[in-house]
Amino acid sequence: MRFDRRMLVRGISAVSLVTAVGLLAGCGGGSSLPNPITGGGGVTIGLARTATFVDPGLTVTVTAAASRGGVTWSLSPASFGTLSNQTSTSVTYTAPTPVADATAVTITATSTVQTSVVAPIEIEVRNSLVIALSTVGPQTINQGQQLSVNATLTGDTTNQGVAWSLSSAVGSLSNPTSTSVTYTAPASVTGNTPVTLIATSLANSHSTASVPLTVYHAGAGPNVAALSTANGTTSPSTNSLFTTVTVCRPGTSDCQTIDNILVDTGSEGLRVLQSVVEPLVLPALSDTVGGFFNNCVQFLDTSFLWGPVEFADIKIGGEATTNTPIQVISSGSPTVPTACSQGGSVNENTPQLLGANGILGIGPEPTDCFQQGTDFCDGSTASIAAEYFDCPPSGCATTDGPSLASTADQVTNPAFGFLADNNGTAITLPALASTSAEVDGSLIFGIGTTSNNAIPGTATVFGLDANDNFITLFNSQSLTASFIDSGSNGLFFPSTITTCASNSGFYCPANPQPLTATQEDAAGQNATVVNFTIDNADTLFTSTTDSAFSTLGGPLNCTGSPCSFDWGLPFFYGKTVFTAIDGQNTPAGFGPFWAY
Amino acid sequence: MKQGTPRETCRTARWPQRAAVVLVILAFCLPSFAELGGYADSVAADRARMKAALKVTQNKAFAVHEITTPTKIVVREYVGSDGRVFGVAWQGPFLPDLSQLLGSFFGQYSDAIRAEKRTYVGHRPINIQQPRLVVQGGGRMLGHFGRAYVPDMLPEGVSSDAIR
Numbered sequence: 077m078r079f080d081r082r083m084l085v086r087g088i089s090a091v092s093l094v095t096a097v098g099l100l101a102g103c104g105g106g107s108s109l110p111n112p113i114t115g116g117g118g119v120t121i122g123l124a125r126t127a128t129f130v131d132p133g134l135t136v137t138v139t140a141a142a143s144r145g146g147v148t149w150s151l152s153p154a155s156f157g158t159l160s161n162q163t164s165t166s167v168t169y170t171a172p173t174p175v176a177d178a179t180a181v182t183i184t185a186t187s188t189v190q191t192s193v194v195a196p197i198e199i200e201v202r203n204s205l206v207i208a209l210s211t212v213g214p215q216t217i218n219q220g221q222q223l224s225v226n227a228t229l230t231g232d233t234t235n236q237g238v239a240w241s242l243s244s245a246v247g248s249l250s251n252p253t254s255t256s257v258t259y260t261a262p263a264s265v266t267g268n269t270p271v272t273l274i275a276t277s278l279a280n281s282h283s284t285a286s287v288p289l290t291v292y293h294a295g296a297g298p299n300v301a302a303l304s305t306a307n308g309t310t311s312p313s314t315n316s317l318f319t320t321v322t323v324c325r326p327g328t329s330d331c332q333t334i335d336n337i338l339v340d341t342g343s344e345g346l347r348v349l350q351s352v353v354e355p356l357v358l359p360a361l362s363d364t365v366g367g368f369f370n371n372c373v374q375f376l377d378t379s380f381l382w383g384p385v386e387f388a389d390i391k392i393g394g395e396a397t398t399n400t401p402i403q404v405i406s407s408g409s410p411t412v413p414t415a416c417s418q419g420g421s422v423n424e425n426t427p428q429l430l431g432a433n434g435i436l437g438i439g440p441e442p443t444d445c446f447q448q449g450t451d452f453c454d455g456s457t458a459s460i461a462a463e464y465f466d467c468p469p470s471g472c473a474t475t476d477g478p479s480l481a482s483t484a485d486q487v488t489n490p491a492f493g494f495l496a497d498n499n500g501t502a503i504t505l506p507a508l509a510s511t512s513a514e515v516d517g518s519l520i521f522g523i524g525t526t527s528n529n530a531i532p533g534t535a536t537v538f539g540l541d542a543n544d545n546f547i548t549l550f551n552s553q554s555l556t557a558s559f560i561d562s563g564s565n566g567l568f569f570p571s572t573i574t575t576c577a578s579n580s581g582f583y584c585p586a587n588p589q590p591l592t593a594t595q596e597d598a599a600g601q602n603a604t605v606v607n608f609t610i611d612n613a614d615t616l617f618t619s620t621t622d623s624a625f626s627t628l629g630g631p632l633n634c635t636g637s638p639c640s641f642d643w644g645l646p647f648f649y650g651k652t653v654f655t656a657i658d659g660q661n662t663p664a665g666f667g668p669f670w671a672y
Numbered sequence: 673m674k675q676g677t678p679r680e681t682c683r684t685a686r687w688p689q690r691a692a693v694v695l696v697i698l699a700f701c702l703p704s705f706a707e708l709g710g711y712a713d714s715v716a717a718d719r720a721r722m723k724a725a726l727k728v729t730q731n732k733a734f735a736v737h738e739i740t741t742p743t744k745i746v747v748r749e750y751v752g753s754d755g756r757v758f759g760v761a762w763q764g765p766f767l768p769d770l771s772q773l774l775g776s777f778f779g780q781y782s783d784a785i786r787a788e789k790r791t792y793v794g795h796r797p798i799n800i801q802q803p804r805l806v807v808q809g810g811g812r813m814l815g816h817f818g819r820a821y822v823p824d825m826l827p828e829g830v831s832s833d834a835i836r
Contacts, residue, residue, distance in 0.1 A: 316794065343812060343813035344813060375795050376809050376810065376818055377788075377795065378781075378782060379795070414771070415769070418767070418770050429793070430793075444814075447765060452766075452814070457743070461743055462766060463766075543815055561812050563795070563812070565794055565796060566796065568797045568810060575799065579791070579792070580799045581788070581792070581796055581797065581799050630799070631799050632797040633797075633819075639836075640810065642797065644796075
């Protein structure tokens, strides 16, 4: 659907260029040009415009002086911009944004007393003035450090360049020129401190570009993304790690920076809400007959994520992927095949329903179809996984079944798609005794690839089994399908601890329960004791400000064999947890593994 | 309508690539399961046709029908002496079709989930405890598991722990 709309715009611009050729002769360059038209019956219409050119997103007013009666207004191409404030003598034209190619539009006044009398006037919509910065993705920087940023402008016909500014008084700018500036971080910060560097075109203040920065005490770098449990799109969130990513139309500087992205080591691939990607339009994965591939993620609670596979360059700090398949979660009420929705009704396609603007899946596999070398989507397993649906341009039907998708077309783990530092990730969070309004940390890309991501000699490496699980021994049970997952917001495990009366999904012991479990790799080696505490969730949730909880847990009933311990975010506090990607080499051997 | 930005670039990627894009749309023919609360025998023929592996284990009070689909989903149906399914359990990289598996109980399940979602955003293991229906499970991408049963249909002397 998104692709259709893009094609529509292209088609229109072609048409309007033809129109422009036909009309330009009759239109001068003045900012106000009466052009009386006389029709039968002696009605004449004179038109004037406040400008002959308009930048994307800005307005021009056209006024009509009719010798008799008033006029009505029309626009050609009809959907290239909008007409508003229409009266019998004037109209306001608003240009669309962004505009890839300069386009002439024609506004036509039609006499209300004699409809055969028409007067056209043309307005040139200039192409968007695009600012490309030398640093694009969200960046971390240590206190006292400097960052130099250059701007390259296209469409800046008057060569005015940009003005530089900061979103808040964090740090300072020096040596600003029309195309470069140096940012200096504050000499000291009390915690991870965000600030955005903004470049604004002097010729068109609607054209801006920005770099989100996070100032650290220490540990910042080009392979480091800032994490925080605060924010989210519901307030407050519960043990969710958020970061910021920038997605760009492949090979261009046409980008969108999106915050409040949930960091999830339990899934693979970047998934972003259509509503936060717009107005950026990305190329969709199509088939050879004009249809499009949609991706589906199912959750046990019958909620799901649905939307087209589209290609984007993903930028986080100094790391970048090229032309990576992502899922754009469709807004509105798309028709979703029952094979995806299961007849359930919770399409989590708004910030409120998802609790985030997207999910950054950086689990131990390269794509959302892989498990230890098996591709469940490309046909090699006789698979008909309900993950990819190839649908006609008009959209899917509820009866559509899943399709095969080749490996290169599958929604891909960005941490695997980076040109460098692509063998895994580390998440570092400070210790947390009980609860906090905010915990800040770091997502570090690469394992043993540079100075800041080595696995320490004291760390334990846990190899995984064929299903990417390891072993947890707990309460005389061997839970052999256990896993570590930053996207789970508690510790979930089978226990007789009382569940909450209000919410059977969490534990509510009368007093905090100190507990012990032992983690082992899939071969039953490297036994490591983990001490943790489970507190009463009802009590924890009485806070209206806390977003981080180290003692939150809930039941994960032993419903099959083998059984699981889901080591969610509370496990990450006070640790650096490494997730190595399947098939990628590290100084500690090939992934997949977890280490801490 | 050929799309602007080519996928060819993408395909230069990292995996030695398999041939062309596969455009085959497979008929959606997951194996049928008996539904919770329904009779088990009606779907035996379907299973055979779908090439799902079926293993039947007879216990004293009930039988376990274990079905393994081509997508490696393992579904176990717990069938009482009256031939009716009183519990189901599943495990595998994907979810089974829960609307089919839970049958007439799916609406009740769906309502319970929706009620819970009104007060809680996010995903976590589920633990639906209602007088006539228990659904529990969890997992992550490519690793799902769970079970559902009807407490008052459990055969005499059989604990819910048997459904696993």
